[in-house]
Structure formats: C-alpha cells, structure tokens
Amino acid sequence: MNRFSLSVLLALAIAAVGQAGLAHAEEPAIGFQRLSLPATDRHRALEVAVWYPAEAVGETTPVGDNPVFAGTAVRVGAPPQPGRHGLVVVSHGYGGNWTNQQWLAADLVAQGYVVAAPNHPGSTSRDMAPPDAVMLWKRPGDISRVIDWLNSEPRWSGLLVAGQAAVVGHSLGGWTAVALAGGRFEPSRLKAACDAHPLMAACGPEIGVLGDDGRPSQAWASQPPAARTWDDGRIKAVVTLDLGLSQGFDPESLSRSEAAFLVVGAGAGNPKMPVELESRHLAGGLPSDRTRYVEIDDAGHFSFLGVCKADAIPRLEAERPGDGAICRDRDGRNREAIHRQVSALVVGFLTSTMPPR
Numbered sequence: 001m002n003r004f005s006l007s008v009l010l011a012l013a014i015a016a017v018g019q020a021g022l023a024h025a026e027e028p029a030i031g032f033q034r035l036s037l038p039a040t041d042r043h044r045a046l047e048v049a050v051w052y053p054a055e056a057v058g059e060t061t062p063v064g065d066n067p068v069f070a071g072t073a074v075r076v077g078a079p080p081q082p083g084r085h086g087l088v089v090v091s092h093g094y095g096g097n098w099t100n101q102q103w104l105a106a107d108l109v110a111q112g113y114v115v116a117a118p119n120h121p122g123s124t125s126r127d128m129a130p131p132d133a134v135m136l137w138k139r140p141g142d143i144s145r146v147i148d149w150l151n152s153e154p155r156w157s158g159l160l161v162a163g164q165a166a167v168v169g170h171s172l173g174g175w176t177a178v179a180l181a182g183g184r185f186e187p188s189r190l191k192a193a194c195d196a197h198p199l200m201a202a203c204g205p206e207i208g209v210l211g212d213d214g215r216p217s218q219a220w221a222s223q224p225p226a227a228r229t230w231d232d233g234r235i236k237a238v239v240t241l242d243l244g245l246s247q248g249f250d251p252e253s254l255s256r257s258e259a260a261f262l263v264v265g266a267g268a269g270n271p272k273m274p275v276e277l278e279s280r281h282l283a284g285g286l287p288s289d290r291t292r293y294v295e296i297d298d299a300g301h302f303s304f305l306g307v308c309k310a311d312a313i314p315r316l317e318a319e320r321p322g323d324g325a326i327c328r329d330r331d332g333r334n335r336e337a338i339h340r341q342v343s344a345l346v347v348g349f350l351t352s353t354m355p356p357r
Contacts, residue, residue, distance in 0.1 A: 027110045028053035028081050032063055032074035043145045044138065048118045049098040051105045052159065053085060054078035064099030067315060069306035072102045084161045086356045087150060089143050090117040093171030094207065097125045100305050101170060107343040112356030114159055116150060118142050123172065134208025134219045139176040140230035143167060147234060166237035166354050168346065170304045174243025178282065181238045181259040182231040183249040187216035190248035201272040202245045235259050237353045239346050241304040242266045242273060246282040254285040261286050262349040264342060267297040267330055294345060296338065298330040303338045
C-alpha cells in the first residue's frame with residue numbers, strides 16, 4: 001500500500017490548486033440536467049443528476065440548495081462543450097442523495113469530466129422503504145445502469161470517452177464502488193467482524209445485511225453466490241470517501257482488482273466508522289501498486305457532505321437532537337477547506353489514471 005507523507009500530500013494539493021488557478025480563465029461553465037431512467041426487466045427506475053462542461057449560456061441557478069446545505073450554481077440545460085469527456089459516477093451514502101457530493105462534481109467538471117449521480121432507491125433520503133431498503137446489492141447495478149444509459153443515448157454518448165468510467169463513493173457509496181471494481185462481498189465475513197466490533201454502523205439491522213439476531217439477514221441469505229459479484233470491467237478508477245462495510249469483502253477478490261484506487265479515510269476515533277476497520281482495512285487488501293491511501297485527521301464522516309449553512313446545526317437539533325453532527329467537523333475545521341483538500345487529491349488521482357479527455 002502506498003501511503004503518502006504529509007509533505008507529499010501538501011505538495012500535490014498545492015500543485016493542483018495552482019493548476020486550477022492557471023486554468024481558471026478557461027474553465028467551462030457547469031451544465032446540469034436531471035434524468036429519469038425508466039424501469040426495465042433487469043433494472044429499477046432511477047433519478048439521476050448530470051453535471052457537464054458547458055458553454056456559458058443562460059442564467060445560473062442554484063441546485064441542491066435547502067435549509068441545511070448550500071446549493072451549487074449551474075446552468076440548467078446549457079449546451080455542452082464539444083469533444084469527448086471522461087465519465088465519473090458518484091454513489092451517495094446510506095440515507096443520502098445526489099446532492100451530497102456536488103461540490104466535488106463541480107470541481108471535476110472544471111477539469112473536463114462529465115459527472116453523474118443517481119439516487120439509490122431504498123437507501124436515499126425520503127426513500128428508505130422496504131423492500132428496497134435492504135437490497136443493497138442493487139446499488140452496483142444502479143451505477144452500471146447509469147453508465148449504460150449515458151453511453152447509449154445520443155444526447156450523451158457523443159460527449160463521453162466510450163468504454164470507461166470512474167466511480168466515487170461516500171460511505172455505503174464507497175462499498176458500492178469497490179463492489180463494481182471486483183470486490184466480492186460475503187455477509188458471513190461482516191458478521192465475524194461485527195461479533196468483535198458490534199458498534200460499527202455496518203452492523204446495524206437497518207443496513208439490512210445482518211438481522212436483529214446479528215446473523216446474515218434472510219434477504220441476503222436468499223441471494224445465490226453468483227448474485228454477489230457485480231464487477232464492471234469499464235471501471236478504471238475508484239475513489240472511496242470514508243467507506244463502510246469493507247470488512248465483508250473477500251480479500252482475494254480485492255487483491256485481483258484491476259482498477260486504480262484512491263482510498264480516503266476520516267480521522268480515527270469514530271466507533272461507528274472506525275477508520276482502522278474500514279478505509280485503512282480496505283486499502284491494506286488492495287493491490288499496492290495501484291492504491292493510494294490518505295487519512296485526513298480532522299475530517300469526520302460527514303465532512304464529505306455539502307457545506308452547511310450558518311443556522312443549520314440549531315435547525316437540525318431542533319428537528320431531531322443529535323442530527324447537528326451532520327454539520328460538525330473535527331477540531332472546528334472549515335468544511336470548505338476539507339473539500340479543497342479532498343478535491344485536490346481526487347482531481348490529481350483521476351487526471352493521472354483516467355484523463356478527462
């Protein structure tokens with residue numbers, strides 16, 4: 001496993017920020033579209049957001065703006081910039097939605113990527129109902145479906161570099177991304193880890209892998225072994241942001257993955273998302289020559305969500321005590337600064353492994 005020293009990471013971040021500054025005058029506008037993919041015999045219906053390099057035509061509109069999180073200014077329906085662009089698909093965490101990492105999507109579009117993010121039915125905000133709520137194995141198929149759709153629709157296929165994509169995933173989205181890169185998930189492995197570390201969020205019955213008795217749930221137990229492999233050979237690069245459920249991956253399957261990986265973990269000390277049992281554990285099992293591992297000591301699990309508004313914490317606490325944690329970062333660090341650091345790492349990694357054009 002390649003572990004960057006702090007000095008190297010700082011140099012990379014400074015270089016990336018400097019390059020972004022030099023290219024600022026030529027940065028494309030951020031185009032935006034919402035797509036509705038219908039259900040098929042093999043796939044469920046999906047709502048998908050797409051950000052893309054666009055011409056600076058029309059007014060900018062904030063999307064994803066709500067009482068808690070600040071939105072991102074985009075040009076809805078703006079004409080795309082000509083040429084072919086690398087595709088990055090973003091998978092949100094459990095209970096999240098497509099808006100969660102649009103701060104990163106904007107930075108990737110500035111580098112020339114097309115970015116798509118589906119809402120995963122059953123594990124997205126306002127849609128946590130059974131039976132989809134426990135069918136996490138459908139999430140990798142959602143991402144493959146998005147890649148299929150964008151590469152087959154004339155409106156989008158002419159904008160993409162065909163036959164390849166990168167996946168960025170936060171929390172459960174990171175698990176989704178690893179599964180797409182060949183990680184074979186075995187609930188019995190997660191059970192063994194949960195027996196030793198029961199406080200992990202991955203062990204909760206609401207996730208659906210383990211039941212109330214701590215054993216693999218009936219939903220998972222009924223899945224044939226072949227249904228637990230979701231390898232998509234088009235995935236060339238994977239970024240995980242403080243992922244979960246990594247204890248359930250078969251080590252041999254991780255060692256055989258052909259994708260390049262950037263594994264980013266939040267700092268130690270979170271018993272629900274212990275970095276040593278999740279991100280660090282994952283990175284240790286991946287091919288060392290194609291894996292970069294970074295821990296951000298003063299980032300928390302929710303630091304990878306959007307920037308919170310000034311009154312977000314009291315608003316969240318009034319609605320449900322404890323939810324203010326969504327907007328708190330370690331040591332009081334500015335979340336925008338964390339985002340700049342993460343963005344520099346992700347942009348540097350993706351441009352070196354899967355160039356935008």
